[in-house]
Amino acid sequence: MNRNHPAATRLVLAAAMMAAVCSSASIATVIAYDHLIAASSTLTPANVEHAEYVTLATGATTLDSARFRMSFATPGSFSGTLFLSVYTDGGGAPGALLGSFSQPVVVASTATFANFTGLGLGVPGSLWVSTHFVGSTLAGVRLTLAAPTVGSVSTTRATRAGGTGGWTTTPGVDRWMEMSLTAVPTPGTTAVLAIACPLAARRRRAR
Numbered sequence: 381m382n383r384n385h386p387a388a389t390r391l392v393l394a395a396a397m398m399a400a401v402c403s404s405a406s407i408a409t410v411i412a413y414d415h416l417i418a419a420s421s422t423l424t425p426a427n428v429e430h431a432e433y434v435t436l437a438t439g440a441t442t443l444d445s446a447r448f449r450m451s452f453a454t455p456g457s458f459s460g461t462l463f464l465s466v467y468t469d470g471g472g473a474p475g476a477l478l479g480s481f482s483q484p485v486v487v488a489s490t491a492t493f494a495n496f497t498g499l500g501l502g503v504p505g506s507l508w509v510s511t512h513f514v515g516s517t518l519a520g521v522r523l524t525l526a527a528p529t530v531g532s533v534s535t536t537r538a539t540r541a542g543g544t545g546g547w548t549t550t551p552g553v554d555r556w557m558e559m560s561l562t563a564v565p566t567p568g569t570t571a572v573l574a575i576a577c578p579l580a581a582r583r584r585r586a587r
Contacts, residue, residue: 409444412436413531413561415524416449420555421490423451423520424511429543430521431467431474431510432556433534439505441563446496448511449558450487452519457488460515463543464496467508473538473547474508487519494521500564511557512543523555531561 413434424430443466452458464481467474479501485494513520527533533556538547 408565409562410438410565411530411560412438412441412443412563413528413559415526415528415531415533415556416447416558416560417524417526417529418449418491418522418558419524419526420522421451422523422555423453424513424523424557425539426517426520427512427514427542429463429465429510429512429540430557431465431508431538431547433469433506433508433536433538434528434561435506435532436503436561436563437531438563441503441505443499443501443503443561444497444564445499445562446481446509447560448494449522450485450492450494450513450519451490451522452487452516454518456518457486458516458519459484459486460513460519461485462494462521463512463514465510465512466501466503467510468504469506469508472536473549474510478503478507485513487516490522508538509557509559509561510538511559522558524558525555528556 413436446464448462450462462483462485464483466478468476468478470476479499481496481499483494483496485492511521535553536549536551537553538549540547
């Protein structure tokens, strides 16, 4: 191949770009919802499951990870477990449970993060996301006054004491959990890469 020819140059550049995409394809995720904006010092209530109805920028997808910023009411070190649950919409309140996860957390600063990874949970484009911190009444997920930068959230909140029983909905709220959600690539993107990456690898070996 004459690499000085314009067409050959374009092919080389295209191959290099495909190699870069393929090298990162297995770990690539997209931000489906981002609300990690510090704009308040209030927390989710103690011993209460707190749920918010969010709409993902990706539409229906597979959740890969969730991240929550936590803090305390007074300085100290507070151990506990953060429970994460995801529900369908049940007519303005959390409906069917799609998945539930837990993560031990030590809240020792005003910017402690609880990270849930490898969720692999298929979800609709709009869903209820809830947290419930069990362990200390002086720590919880931080709430923000700011709007999300990716996706959107309802002004109706749902809560239930102790994480059991019926839900109580509160309209017109102006504070939401500081959280972000990531999703795995769409099936279409994954399928294209599954075909294109091996072909690109064979072309590189052939040269």
